[in-house]
Amino acid sequence: MFFASDNSGPVHPKVIEALARANDGYAMGYGNDPLTARAIERVRDLFEAPEAAVWFVTTGSAANALALACLSEPWDSIYCSPAAHIFEDECNAPEFYTGGAKLMTIGDQADKFTAEALAAEFARWPRSVHTPQHGPVSITNVTEKGTLYSLDEIRAIANVAHGQGLRLHLDGARFANACVALGATAAEMSWKAGVDAVSFGGTKNGLMAVEAVVVFDRDLARDFELRRKRAGHLLSKGRYLAAQMDAYLTDDLWLEMATSANRAGQRLAEGLRQDERIGFPWAPEANMIFAELPSVAHRRAREAGAVYHVMSGDPDRDPTALCRLVADWSAQDADVDRFIDLVTG
């Protein structure tokens, strides 16, 4: 009953095998090896974007911060939701990498914002030399609260951003889970909906430590490789990142794992919904569930060994606690069911 995070689960065995296979003899460093070239091509194929710039890094924070740095100037604002990972969970990495851009939150809702709210922000007043300048817009799908932007919602936001001459970044730490939940292809959830740059996550979905940054207009990413090197994110033994991504995109392993995680997440949500004492501040639409559990139920689950995060509320004092439950690709039905029994029993 391990629902702490989808980055706490094991790596898929095929990924370990791929690493072992890549460990054969010499290969030129810093991504100048054939396996890296092949993995990049596979990402381009997946996104139906033969001209896209593609790079591999080891963390989502690095992917987001490097991508945003390519899309903004230090005097810009970056627009995001109040609960955006880039705003709340990266210890000011975006500010660091952009050289001091400002993160400006849009809307009152933690998980998402609307195209209308974004347009209202731009309409507030004309920018001048005194104000931060308008910079890129960033959304996350699956959102940090487990909900989804629909393709139409993404497209509407992209239209507002593009109307201002601004770019749209997608934090895709759970890109695969979103594609599966929406029934969308990678292209449909990115450039076809107006997204200019994607952090295409792998680590939360069964890889060891690989995220790809995909920028559809290469000119936007001219400096990316200098930024990556300057940040110490250019790994010398690039083949081991490439091997993971190559395995990820072989035989649709990325979709297989996300499907498995989403299925477990939905099973969990279904089970909890049976208990009317349990509230859901955000609709669980993929593999992450925010649930207000009765504290007594929480304690029972904890004592039985369930692992997950309490986001707010003190289960020793308050009647309920807001808990976050995330299912990874390896989550087992038996564990899900046992947890539901413990909590709703």
Place this chain on the structure above:
Amino acid sequence: MFFASDNSGPVHPKVIEALARANDGYAMGYGNDPLTARAIERVRDLFEAPEAAVWFVTTGSAANALALACLSEPWDSIYCSPAAHIFEDECNAPEFYTGGAKLMTIGDQADKFTAEALAAEFARWPRSVHTPQHGPVSITNVTEKGTLYSLDEIRAIANVAHGQGLRLHLDGARFANACVALGATAAEMSWKAGVDAVSFGGTKNGLMAVEAVVVFDRDLARDFELRRKRAGHLLSKGRYLAAQMDAYLTDDLWLEMATSANRAGQRLAEGLRQDERIGFPWAPEANMIFAELPSVAHRRAREAGAVYHVMSGDPDRDPTALCRLVADWSAQDADVDRFIDLVTG
């Protein structure tokens, strides 16, 4: 009828005279001159803070950004109101000077936030290595909307900040106007109310270009002079900054000018209040008034030569426009009255 800003008026003649007087022979550069030493002592006397660190810079943005940089780390959040000058009007100077700190807005109200709202922010959840860290709190008095924090309100905010081990910065671009409006001394509105660092403005109140940064605990400001030099804000001919500040604090010129500006501002507010069509989104408590003028009245004033900023609304289309009117030390009653007549007539 010039109400565009209190930084658009002339410098007080005594300041020009002081500059001419200081222009006598040689003086060691970079603040190593007797006049700078004297001016620093006068600021310390004014603040009843003989141990305070005091430095002069030429702009409020530099004063704020340097002060905040001394109080924070690059991975911190700086807490301020949504309309804080540091948030909206300094083109990301705080982010630049702090090396990438995040500006976090508190509350829904544009001009001020409460101690309670600040405490609620700190209570939201425990910080971890992933989140921005708690950093200094910054308030502005007179606020950006022309209202005032009372001494009690400042003290309450300071208590919350100090309770977290954090520091309180006061953006005092209109410090003098606030002192006059509150009937408070410089010490009462700063360290006696819990303020740790002040940007003590002079430029908006009749000086040419001088702000003093005052930090009451010198240890907090150990690196200030290196930060100032590194930013190109250490002027070689320091005596001409000192001369201005010296004149400012001679015979209470700073209070005389602020009193004059506030009086003109209140006369303006009084006059406009007579016209019930005119709304005031924020109570005009010092020398700056935000007034919703009927567009027809606005056009009449403009045509007669009145100068001020329209903040929102299009007076050519909308029935009203939100206008900002600021009285400086040199504002004349006749101009104020003429403007009132034009607008309310």
Place this chain on the structure above:
Amino acid sequence: MFFASDNSGPVHPKVIEALARANDGYAMGYGNDPLTARAIERVRDLFEAPEAAVWFVTTGSAANALALACLSEPWDSIYCSPAAHIFEDECNAPEFYTGGAKLMTIGDQADKFTAEALAAEFARWPRSVHTPQHGPVSITNVTEKGTLYSLDEIRAIANVAHGQGLRLHLDGARFANACVALGATAAEMSWKAGVDAVSFGGTKNGLMAVEAVVVFDRDLARDFELRRKRAGHLLSKGRYLAAQMDAYLTDDLWLEMATSANRAGQRLAEGLRQDERIGFPWAPEANMIFAELPSVAHRRAREAGAVYHVMSGDPDRDPTALCRLVADWSAQDADVDRFIDLVTG
């Protein structure tokens, strides 16, 4: 006998008068006033560059750092001499403003480097993603050691820089002194010799605190005003900077003051040269002299009230001390002669 620095002398009376004259009524802030527009035009006229971008700031460090930031990327090297002000005397301002560019020194000579030495640096090896990238070249004229780059030397350096697609910046803290010493116009010593951006100093030559940044290709300076604002270097009362520059360029006051300073400097050098005990590590070509004085002579001058900097050597222990003597526009022959008598007597 005050030879500490040319920024320790008084401001020219005409400049004080210009400030007083500018102090008349209201003027829009932040450079949006007619006097600023006029001063900018005068700088353009002086440089015979009607399309040049021109901005005013208050210090040479700010001028240099902002100019270099416009010409470079954070991953670039900036090439300069080992004794460049930007390398040794700005407390890492260039690194701060550029977001972390590297300063790379060229040649073994403290004051100047040659086009050949610069070309050799570029030839050392091909740049890759691992190395700092080639960035702008910066020279200082008058150099930090009181010597001069000839127009031919500047042109040769510019050619090497341009051959690499790089830009040439000129730190002109003593631009006027160099023009006078070389018999060159402002245009001849800048764009006609291949210079792309100039820090055109005023403060060391009789102004209170104004330097102009002049960038001949406006496109290079697109972001300058945002950078200046973000650094807190956009003064609200711009007219008082403009008034100084306007006076500076009226009736060739800038040349008059530099001529006076250079004449005093050369008179000093002439006098000291008569004493064969005195060595000159660098040829004094303008208003700044580096002289190895016998310690006994130094002590005699000091006791008689002469003020100047000892750069190395301990005059209480060593037989000689390396001293720096700078004449400003207001230096008097009598003082120069008295100093010579004291030292050589």
Place this chain on the structure above:
Amino acid sequence: MFFASDNSGPVHPKVIEALARANDGYAMGYGNDPLTARAIERVRDLFEAPEAAVWFVTTGSAANALALACLSEPWDSIYCSPAAHIFEDECNAPEFYTGGAKLMTIGDQADKFTAEALAAEFARWPRSVHTPQHGPVSITNVTEKGTLYSLDEIRAIANVAHGQGLRLHLDGARFANACVALGATAAEMSWKAGVDAVSFGGTKNGLMAVEAVVVFDRDLARDFELRRKRAGHLLSKGRYLAAQMDAYLTDDLWLEMATSANRAGQRLAEGLRQDERIGFPWAPEANMIFAELPSVAHRRAREAGAVYHVMSGDPDRDPTALCRLVADWSAQDADVDRFIDLVTG
């Protein structure tokens, strides 16, 4: 015959096995897992430093830049040799991570500098607010040119640094190779010789991508984990870094691999030394050899498939080329001998 770099060879099979072993079930993320705790303890044991702060990152540039950022302020100079990796090969990562510190090279020799040269730099003149401030000293062992600092040389440099109140950092990308070559323990080559912080490399010596930063005085590293997170270098699945380091320190694998690499390097050097046409600008003391090869010999080796870097000289035009040859842990005697035959034949 692959001598391009020791980061181009394969990972040791035991490391792959360790990764597979670690891939079992769930583990808390971000280093909060038992394997990370164990690996940290092993590093502390190795360094005989039970109180040391230890963190894992994936690249040497990140390790160096994060370590130096903990030891310096943005207005400091960092002292290093002219060929230091941090100076020439990290695309300004140190400037980025330190917020703009200046890298100051010591001495004329590319590979090393002496304690005397360092002391001379400090003696040049007293620092003031204008200059960069004195900051940490950084050396590399094995040096970038394949030579070694002796323990005595390190100690002498440490003494000079400590005498100024400054810290000594050791870039140990090839720490293991240096220990083996010097016959020194990890403690002897670090804190026992006065080193304050070490980048303890693993990647060039048979790991996939792990370096440990070891800081002996924990107080110096208080902010390390925030800096690492802010840089996107905190991996979520920490166990896979820990597994590598754990394997590295099990049964002295780290020494076994370095011994193998050094032996191959020395065999190569011995063989080349037989040919008197071949020059060695730096004495090959570990596993990296800089050799001036006759161009004809170089071409023969290349045609036969040998892979290595030409550092300067054009083998198609010049009679000799300066080549860099690095042996990794997996280098085979047969390949070394074949290369020697080709080149010296």
